[in-house]
Amino acid sequence: MSKTENYEARLSGASSEVASFDEHEKGLFGRLHHLLHTTPALVPLIVLVTAIVIFGLVLGSKFFSPFALTLILQQVQIVGVLAAAQSLIILTAGIDLSVGAIAVLCSVVMGKFTFDYGLPPFIAVVLGLTVGTAIGGLNGWLVSKVKLPPFIVTLGMWQIVLAANYLYSANETIRSQDIEEQAPFLQFLGTTFDIGGARLTLGVVAMVVLVAALAYALRATAWGRHVYAVGDDPEAAELAGVSVHRTLMSVYMLVGFICALAGWVMIGRFGSVSPSATTGVIGNIQAITAVVIGGISLFGGRGSILGAFFGALIVGVFELGLRMAGANPQWTFLLIGVLIIGAVAVDQWIRKVSA
Amino acid sequence: MTDPILKARGLVKRYGRVTALDRCDFDLMPGEILAVIGDNGAGKSTLIKAISGAVVPDEGNIWLDGKPVSFSSPIQARDHGIETVYQTLAMSPALSIADNMFMGRELRRPGWRGKVLRQLDRPKMEEIARQKLSDLGLMTIQNINQAVETLSGGQRQGVAVARAAAFGSRVIILDEPTAALGVKESRRVLELILDVKSRGIPIILISHNMPHVFEVADRIHVHRLGRRLCVIDPKNHTMSDAVAYMTGAETPPEVLQPA
Numbered sequence: 268m269s270k271t272e273n274y275e276a277r278l279s280g281a282s283s284e285v286a287s288f289d290e291h292e293k294g295l296f297g298r299l300h301h302l303l304h305t306t307p308a309l310v311p312l313i314v315l316v317t318a319i320v321i322f323g324l325v326l327g328s329k330f331f332s333p334f335a336l337t338l339i340l341q342q343v344q345i346v347g348v349l350a351a352a353q354s355l356i357i358l359t360a361g362i363d364l365s366v367g368a369i370a371v372l373c374s375v376v377m378g379k380f381t382f383d384y385g386l387p388p389f390i391a392v393v394l395g396l397t398v399g400t401a402i403g404g405l406n407g408w409l410v411s412k413v414k415l416p417p418f419i420v421t422l423g424m425w426q427i428v429l430a431a432n433y434l435y436s437a438n439e440t441i442r443s444q445d446i447e448e449q450a451p452f453l454q455f456l457g458t459t460f461d462i463g464g465a466r467l468t469l470g471v472v473a474m475v476v477l478v479a480a481l482a483y484a485l486r487a488t489a490w491g492r493h494v495y496a497v498g499d500d501p502e503a504a505e506l507a508g509v510s511v512h513r514t515l516m517s518v519y520m521l522v523g524f525i526c527a528l529a530g531w532v533m534i535g536r537f538g539s540v541s542p543s544a545t546t547g548v549i550g551n552i553q554a555i556t557a558v559v560i561g562g563i564s565l566f567g568g569r570g571s572i573l574g575a576f577f578g579a580l581i582v583g584v585f586e587l588g589l590r591m592a593g594a595n596p597q598w599t600f601l602l603i604g605v606l607i608i609g610a611v612a613v614d615q616w617i618r619k620v621s622a
Numbered sequence: 623m624t625d626p627i628l629k630a631r632g633l634v635k636r637y638g639r640v641t642a643l644d645r646c647d648f649d650l651m652p653g654e655i656l657a658v659i660g661d662n663g664a665g666k667s668t669l670i671k672a673i674s675g676a677v678v679p680d681e682g683n684i685w686l687d688g689k690p691v692s693f694s695s696p697i698q699a700r701d702h703g704i705e706t707v708y709q710t711l712a713m714s715p716a717l718s719i720a721d722n723m724f725m726g727r728e729l730r731r732p733g734w735r736g737k738v739l740r741q742l743d744r745p746k747m748e749e750i751a752r753q754k755l756s757d758l759g760l761m762t763i764q765n766i767n768q769a770v771e772t773l774s775g776g777q778r779q780g781v782a783v784a785r786a787a788a789f790g791s792r793v794i795i796l797d798e799p800t801a802a803l804g805v806k807e808s809r810r811v812l813e814l815i816l817d818v819k820s821r822g823i824p825i826i827l828i829s830h831n832m833p834h835v836f837e838v839a840d841r842i843h844v845h846r847l848g849r850r851l852c853v854i855d856p857k858n859h860t861m862s863d864a865v866a867y868m869t870g871a872e873t874p875p876e877v878l879q880p881a
Contacts, residue, residue: 304769488740489728492721499714506712508697508726568716 303617307570310613311561311577314606318581322588330591333465340471343583345370345532347474347576349550350557351481352525354575355518357558358485359498360567361410361417365402366526367550368428371542373399373530375432378441378540381450388452396527402428403523404516411515421551429547436542443538457535470532477525478576485572494518498567556603557582560610564618581606625688627652627824628673628704628793633682635668642668643679644848650793655815655825657835657856660845660868666828667797669845673826674706674795675699686792697726705790709797711782715771720744720751722770723785754788755781758814776807780814787818794818795826800834812838832861844868 303309323331349366356363373395380391402424409420446453456470485491493514496504501511529550534540546553561578563570582603589599630648634641642665650656660666671677673684675693684691686702693699696706713722724747730736731743748766755766758780770778779799786794796815800808808831815838819825829835835842836856844851844867851867852874866872 305767483739487742487744489730489742490740492717492725492728492742495717496714496721496725499716503710503712503714504725506696506706506708506710507714507722508700568714 308574337465339583347579348529349554350575352522353554364421365424367546369526370529371547372432373527388450399527400524407516407519441540629685654840657839665848703792705786706795718767
């Protein structure tokens with residue numbers, strides 16, 4: 268008996284460095300791995316800068332001008348806002364296929380409420396944002412309380428919202444001139460202003476402010492930490508005292524709100540309210556593409572919203588650069604496909620924690 | 623005789639036709655380490671869950687410091703100063719040590735940055751986390767912002783115990799803290815447990831490891847068939863006795879605890 272009870276006495280001679288957190292030398296490669304592990308937005312940033320430099324060298328000042336570079340921002344503003352929304356959902360280990368459809372429906376709500384019901388445009392925008400938040404809330408309730416998989420919930424909601432959009436609007440476009448004359452506030456986010464040769468719109472500003480605000484909230488507030496914890500391991504988060512239900516509801520409602528905001532950005536960008544805008548059909552895939560290229564893990568809990576923003580910009584740079592170079596637009600899709608697979612491969616590598 | 627800090631009488635919990643707790647009693651004295659042992663399926667975990675708020679018993683009462691309490695969630699138990707270290711540790715691997723220690727009870731910055739911007743007080747949380755870890759002898763932490771998934775099993779356990787010790791003012795419950803650890807790491811965790819005890823916080827230790835139980839426990843609660851069979855003093859009984867009692871091979875001759 269005493270033999271078995273005393274086996275641990277032998278440990279007194281052993282090294283006691285069990286709980287040391289010393290960082291041993293890992294070499295350059297290991298340090299790069301660690302850096303990427305702690306700053307996941309770095310990979311898309313490197314790709315973005317590289318792409319801009321290469322297109323700049325090849326195309327010269329035609330591409331490397333304030334005008335062209337800010338044109339990219341204008342072209343990605345809708346996808347950028349949707350990608351910010353998508354990032355939040357994907358961080359909770361979900362996926363949202365309904366983002367584009369919600370955006371289109373909300374833009375239609377804003378237009379119809381103004382032109383059909385004669386509401387002041389400001390009230391119509393507020394109501395549009397409310398509708399978006401409500402749809403997001405319904406998604407969140409189905410995911411969090413009814414415990415349906417997010418993919419299924421939003422796949423259904425995508426069809427429901429898109430169909431509701433066509434039914435409600437009778438697929439009638441509200442023309443740009445009419446909006447300009449009667450309700451210019453609807454196009455508010457389309458307001459352009461020039462700084463030097465750069466041309467920006469308020470929609471671009473809204474996108475940048477939104478991304479910055481979300482990046483702050485995710486990094487520096489308790490809510491942000493809870494979003495990551497819920498995406499990482501919901502049971503652990505619950506046991507640690509996080510209300511998973513409240514976190515999920517807040518995320519889905521906020522995402523609905525942001526999608527409605529994207530709808531408002533759409534009116535500014537296109538000038539008109541168009542129920543058949545392609546965003547309703549492919550907005551979700553565009554947003555997921557930006558998020559994945561941005562290095563956010565589809566398994567949740569890892570990645571940063573800045574990465575998704577860079578991801579959206581990368582797509583924009585490729586689209587504009589290749590068009591300026593006169594390439595067949597299919598090359599854009601081909602390269603984006605390569606980027607998606609490459610980004611996930613890098614993500615898998617980063618997730619392998621070095622010993 | 624002093625009064626128990628945590629007392630339960632007549633706890634019953636049924637799952638369908640299975641009775642996991644059968645009029646079970648439980649007593650934890652101030653400042654002691656009470657080990658809970660029992661065979662698989664004896665209802666140990668249900669008992670612990672009932673005390674930590676993860677399970678609501680069908681019948682029976684629980685008193686904390688002489689006052690009746692009833693918890694419907696682990697968070698309520700925590701608010702009463704009962705902290706549980708789960709076997710799964712309940713940590714988010716991708717988040718940092720400091721983030722995990724303060725998960726669900728983050729500190730906000732004083733003034734407008736905390737109130738309006740809801741900004742976390744990272745420097746303070748990191749300082750407290752570092753201090754709590756070094757209090758428990760986890761001195762050599764270089765980087766409190768390291769992700770938990772980069773730590774070894776023993777280090778993770780250490781962080782989980784430190785989290786419980788940092789916030790558990792009344793009772794700390796440890797569920798199989800050494801089950802997944804190697805010899806050296808187990809030793810470290812046992813020292814942590816004794817450390818926490820020396821601060822006067824009573825501990826409930828659930829374990830299958832008899833040498834560990836007999837080494838650190840002041841009293842041993844033997845659980846059998848959904849109820850407390852007996853409470854023994856490890857100084858007066860051998861490990862073989864304990865195993866015999868909990869498997870039903872032998873009936874305990876005397877009962878330490880008045881019924």
